[in-house]
Amino acid sequence: MRTDYSVIERIERIAAAYPERTAFKSRAGEMSYRQLWERSQQIASALSDRLARDERPVMVYGHKSPWMAAAFLGCVRAGRAYCPVDVSMPESRIRDIAARIGNPLIIATEPLALAGYEITTPKQLMQEGSGRCEDRSLWQRDEDTFYIIFTSGSTGKPKGVEISARSLQNFLTWSRGLIAEALPGGESTGVFINQAPFSFDLSVFDLYSCLTSGGTLISLDKELQGDTAAMFAFLREGGARIWVSTPSFADMCLADPAFCGDNFAALKLFLFCGERLSKETAAALMERFPQARVVNTYGPTESTVAVTAVTITEEMLRTDEALPVGRVREGSEIFFDGEEMIIAGDTVAKGYFKDRQKTAAAFFETELKDGQKTRAYRTGDSGYCRDGYYYCTGRIDLQVKLHGYRIELGDIESNLLEIPHVQQACVVPRYDGERIRNLVSFVKAPEMDGTFRDGRFLRELLKEKLPKYMIPKNIIFIDEMPMTVNGKLDRKKLEGMLA
Amino acid sequence: MEERNEKNVREVIYELLEEICGDDVVRHEPDINLLEEDLIDSLDYTELLIGIEERIGLLMAPSELTREEMDTPNKIIAQVMKRL
Numbered sequence: 295m296r297t298d299y300s301v302i303e304r305i306e307r308i309a310a311a312y313p314e315r316t317a318f319k320s321r322a323g324e325m326s327y328r329q330l331w332e333r334s335q336q337i338a339s340a341l342s343d344r345l346a347r348d349e350r351p352v353m354v355y356g357h358k359s360p361w362m363a364a365a366f367l368g369c370v371r372a373g374r375a376y377c378p379v380d381v382s383m384p385e386s387r388i389r390d391i392a393a394r395i396g397n398p399l400i401i402a403t404e405p406l407a408l409a410g411y412e413i414t415t416p417k418q419l420m421q422e423g424s425g426r427c428e429d430r431s432l433w434q435r436d437e438d439t440f441y442i443i444f445t446s447g448s449t450g451k452p453k454g455v456e457i458s459a460r461s462l463q464n465f466l467t468w469s470r471g472l473i474a475e476a477l478p479g480g481e482s483t484g485v486f487i488n489q490a491p492f493s494f495d496l497s498v499f500d501l502y503s504c505l506t507s508g509g510t511l512i513s514l515d516k517e518l519q520g521d522t523a524a525m526f527a528f529l530r531e532g533g534a535r536i537w538v539s540t541p542s543f544a545d546m547c548l549a550d551p552a553f554c555g556d557n558f559a560a561l562k563l564f565l566f567c568g569e570r571l572s573k574e575t576a577a578a579l580m581e582r583f584p585q586a587r588v589v590n591t592y593g594p595t596e597s598t599v600a601v602t603a604v605t606i607t608e609e610m611l612r613t614d615e616a617l618p619v620g621r622v623r624e625g626s627e628i629f630f631d632g633e634e635m636i637i638a639g640d641t642v643a644k645g646y647f648k649d650r651q652k653t654a655a656a657f658f659e660t661e662l663k664d665g666q667k668t669r670a671y672r673t674g675d676s677g678y679c680r681d682g683y684y685y686c687t688g689r690i691d692l693q694v695k696l697h698g699y700r701i702e703l704g705d706i707e708s709n710l711l712e713i714p715h716v717q718q719a720c721v722v723p724r725y726d727g728e729r730i731r732n733l734v735s736f737v738k739a740p741e742m743d744g745t746f747r748d749g750r751f752l753r754e755l756l757k758e759k760l761p762k763y764m765i766p767k768n769i770i771f772i773d774e775m776p777m778t779v780n781g782k783l784d785r786k787k788l789e790g791m792l793a
Numbered sequence: 794m795e796e797r798n799e800k801n802v803r804e805v806i807y808e809l810l811e812e813i814c815g816d817d818v819v820r821h822e823p824d825i826n827l828l829e830e831d832l833i834d835s836l837d838y839t840e841l842l843i844g845i846e847e848r849i850g851l852l853m854a855p856s857e858l859t860r861e862e863m864d865t866p867n868k869i870i871a872q873v874m875k876r877l
Contacts, residue, residue, distance in 0.1 A: 697836075724815065734815065746818035750830065765831070768815040 300435045301463050302370060304506040306331065312508050318360040319532065320513035322403075325360035327508075330367065336423030337368025337401075337416055342432070343424060344399060351375040351395050351442055351647075354492075355388070356403030358515040361416040362492055363501065365401045366441070368416065370459070373432035375439035377454065380491035382516065382779035387452065391444050394454060394648060434459045442647050443495050445595050454647030455495075455595045461641045462502065465598040468623045469503045472603050473536060476563045476587045483507035484535035485560070489514055489543050494780040495595040496568045500538040509536070516779075519543070522550050526557070533560045537586075540568045540781040541575050545718060548575070554582040567591045567600050569782050570686065570704070571617055572711045572718070576606045592619030592686060596656065596671045598641035601626040602684050616708040618683035627662055628679070634690050635677045638662060638670035676702065694723050696730050699763045706735065706766065709759050713752060715739045718775050721766055722789045735766035736775065736788050744771030797877050799870070802849065806870050809844040813837045823866040841869070851876055 299307065305327075313328035325333070341352065354365045354376045362378070369376035377395055379388055381404050392400065392411060400406065400413045407413075434440050440459040444452040474482040486504040488511050490496035504511040512532040518525045526547075537544075544564065547553040555561070564579055564586060571590045579588050593600035604610075604620030611617075622628050626639035638660050645653035660670040676693075677686040688704020695701070703721045710719035718738040723730040735752075742748045749769035756765050776784040810819040814832040818825060827833040833841065838860070846852050851873060863869050 732815070746816060746822070749816075753831070767831070 300459060301506060302433045308508045316510045317505060318363050318511050320358040321515055321518060322359040330364055333364040333420050334367035334371055335428055336420040337365060338371035339423035340419040341368060341372040349374055350397040351377050352397055353377045353379055353392055353395050353400045355379045355400060355406050357381045358513040359403040361403045365416045370434040370440055375442055377442040378492040380493040382491060436460045443595055453652055456644040456647050457598050458644055461598045464625055464640045466502055466506050470507050473503055476589055478562060483509035485510045485512060485533045486536045486538060487512055487534045489539040495599050498599050499567060526552060530558060535560050535562050537561060537564045541566050541571045542569060542777055542783055543781045545575055548578050555585050561586050564588045573611050573617055574717050576617060577611050590617055590619055594673050596643045597637045601637055618685050621682055628684060633676040635673045635675045636670055637673060638668050642669040642671050694730055697763060701764055706764055709756055710735060713755050715741045720783055720788055722785060724792045732767040734768045734770060734792055736770050736772050738772060738775055799874055802873055803870050805848050810866055813840055819866050826864050828864045
């Protein structure tokens, strides 16, 4: 029997085996596997009719509607990559991405006005679909681009990361294995939660691990994410079993004592990606959810969501080191150029969409240890490897020079996080024009009063671990760390608070 | 020119120190030791003297003062007042 089904083929088989099972549920509605399969076919058929030989990718705009998933699948079944864009993106950026994609047709599940484009809804397309026999040879497979996700680069124009059907398939083979291994005996799927917007590739982790294993995805819209009581009720009612989010989002939930195993008995697995997982977050989750496993993962969008994983143990919490990001998946290899982590292997992106220059700067051809030719990507992340476990220390571009010293901001943050009471820490430079004047650390430590003495106490503890030039000049206590739309720590906003 | 009484000078110095030290503790605890608390390093000290010259019009040469004579907000204010 074949085992290397493509992503689309797997979903087809699941839809045939469990047609009435709910595939996707959010406050915007729900869809069974049968509906998902049939509707995406109709959408594919309409796209083929409308676009004919134009094989340019299709932007799919919206938020957490089940029609998003139907539209994604419709595109790839019509032989086109899709590019997910969330409602949280500012209009100028949407316009920019639309221009780059170049397709005059945009599929939208939420209202969108964009002059110069024909905007249609998945429902409209579905009604147009001729329903004729599907041409399966059109399905995206192997090196065909499956999706293009634009990364919110720190400066300048966003870059569209092009992920092939093969890379996604390779990633999912690993992610499903990881999930099956972490779930209690014999289970291989369940109810997944989706926190991230679909324009953030963390969502690929939950969406496709779920759809290719026959799970049910319960997707949280941003309004719901802002209403803890309603969100908890939605999660409990949905029987959430597999949690996929950024650590910051879990921190937000942990702020409520109701977020515990007694109230969420079905939760068995926390999967984190997209940000550093702190020991405090992991420890709090392990204490409150004794029945669940906490798994940390790591990877850039440019290598399909994640390439390392590790189940956090009590022993890891007791060491002086920051938590590892895990062991590298089979099919990927991580090596170092100086401190910079380079990822090679079978999930590395094709490159940046229509941007040869940036592609050439970040991607290159290399060989794996066994001599196999493969692509490699320079992550910009700094880290090291010990006993087969990888550790991330920060971003190469979060290295700053202060009074001639090269300082890794992430290094200071890790050390702050080692201190009891400190739940979150973010160190940012304070600028005086172009020059970095000094460093300031924002700290979330609800159990401390946030006085000057508390700040001094933390600085004194830091001095035991770090050279003096690395000690932030000021410690500013804040109640809540600002977050970006993707649910990551918003460094730019914190920097702005110092201006 | 604004009258250079102690109240004004005090306010100017507090503002200057808040900018340089990045913490309003200098206002709330004017006897805090700026050196011991790492609120001022040598670069900041130079900026403090430049700031005093710019905002109060008083030139204070580093050589005429020891750092110990200038290590708390209150001492700085007293040194400035003495020279006005």
